[in-house]
Amino acid sequence: MQHSPRGFDGYVFDLDGTVYLGDRLIPGAAEAIAELRQRGARTVFLTNKPLESRKAYAAKLTRLGIPAEEKDVINSSAVMADYLRRTAPGARIYCIGEPPLLQELREAGMELIADPRVPGCEVDFVVAAFDRWFDYEKLDCALQAILKGARFIATNGDRTCPVEGGVIPDCGGIIGAIEGVTGKKVELVVGKPHELTVQTAIRRLGVPADRCLMVGDRLETDIVMGNRAGMKTALVLTGVTRREDVPRPGTRPADADPGRPLGVPDFVVDSIRDVPALHP
C-alpha cells in the first residue's frame, strides 16, 4: 500500500456526533472523507449502536453523500457476533436487544433462547444491548438465566444515546438493571472502548495502528480506545464534548465518571471538516 503524501493511511470514524447528527450530515463531512479516499487512505465507520444492521448504516451514509458498503461499517452487534462465533460457536444466548442484533447473532450460528425460565432450559450467555422494548419480564429472564449459570456480557456501555433534542436510555440502563438484580458485574462489554472493537477496525483497514487516526466525539469511548490501541486520535467538537471538557494530560474533569477513564486526544478540531489537514 502506498503511503499518503500527507495525512494518515487509515481513518476510523465514529458516526453519531462525528459524521452526522441524527439525519443531518455534519457540514463538510462528505468532502473531507472524499478527499481522504482520493489520497488513497482507507476509511472505516464505527458505531456502538446495535439498533440497525451494518447494511442499514451503510445505506444511510450513502444516502447522506458518503458512499459506503456493509464492510465499511462496524457496529457493536457485529463485534459481538464475531466474538461469540470465534469463542463460543453455537452458544445458547438469551439476548435483550432489538431485531437487527438478534438477526446478526442468528446468522453467526447462535441459538437464541426465547424464555430461559422454561424448566430444563439452559443458557450460556445473557447478552444485553440497547433495547427500546426492555421490560420487567426481560429483566426476570436475564436474572433466571444468570442464576442458572449463564455468563453476562453486553454490546456497549453507553449510558444514553443522543437523539433530536436530547438523550434516551442506552445499554448502560440494561446493564445496570441486570447488575442490580444479580449483584454481578457485567463480564465483558465488546463495543467501544473495548479492544475487540478497535482490533476489528484495524484488521478491516489493513493498516498498522500507528498509521491510523481515530476520529470521534467521546473521550471515554472513541479517544480512550484509540489511545490504548496506539493510534493517533482526533476529538471533534460537533458531538457531546465541548472544548472546556478536554482534559490536559494527567487531569480529569470534576464530573468525570471514575468508572470510565477518559482519553486524551492528540488533536482537537472543530469538526470532521478539519481532519484532512491533520498529519502524524
Add this chain to the structure above:
Amino acid sequence: MQHSPRGFDGYVFDLDGTVYLGDRLIPGAAEAIAELRQRGARTVFLTNKPLESRKAYAAKLTRLGIPAEEKDVINSSAVMADYLRRTAPGARIYCIGEPPLLQELREAGMELIADPRVPGCEVDFVVAAFDRWFDYEKLDCALQAILKGARFIATNGDRTCPVEGGVIPDCGGIIGAIEGVTGKKVELVVGKPHELTVQTAIRRLGVPADRCLMVGDRLETDIVMGNRAGMKTALVLTGVTRREDVPRPGTRPADADPGRPLGVPDFVVDSIRDVPALHP
C-alpha cells in the same frame, strides 16, 4: 408499661421468610406471637415490600392466624410517604411503582406526575420501587426527570424478592437501571436497613430500642438495621440465610456484596417458634 417477666418489651418482625413464606405460615409463628402478646409485649411487622397496602398485609396476617391491624404493619411505602410528607409536603413525584404505593403517596398529599417528558413539566423526586410493570418508557421518564433536576430516591434496595420456587427482580434492578443511565447514585433508600424504617418501628412500639428485639432472616437488612439502632437481634433460618452464612464477629462471608454491610446477630435460632425463649 409493665416489663415482661422475661423476654423483651417490644418485638419487630420481618414478614417474608420470618413469619411466613409466600402464603404459608412458618410453623409455630402464630403461637409464638400469641405468647409474646399475652406477656404484654408489643409487636410490629416490618416489610420492605411496597406491593400491597399495609391494610392488605394486616388482613393476610389475620387470615393466617395472627390478628393484626393496619397500624401493626410498616412497609417501605409507608416509610416513604411519611418521609416525603415531613420533608417535602406537596412535592411533585415521578414514581416507578405499583398502584398501592401510588395511592399511599397520593394520600400523603404528593402530586403524582404521569409523564415528566412533557415540556415545562417539573419533578422534585423520582421515587423508584418494586414494579412488575417496569419498562423502557418508565426508565426514560426517570432519566428525563433527573436530567431536569429531580432528586432520586427509592423505597428499598432488595435485589430480588423470594417467591414460590425462586426469586424475581425487586427494586434493586430499577435502581440499577436508573443509576446506569444517569451515572448518579440513588440518594436515599428509606426501607430496611435505613434508620427511617427502624425509627418508625420503634416509635410505633413505644419501647426503648435496647428493650426491643429485631427478628428477621436477612443479615444485610434486618440484622444490620437492628445492630445500628441499638436493638438486640435474632436471625431466623427459615428464610434466605443458612447457618453457615452467619458471620462470626469481624468476619464476612466470601461472596458478601461489599456495598451492603452484613449485620451480626445476637441470637441465631431455627425459627420464630424459638423467639419467646430469648431474653435480653
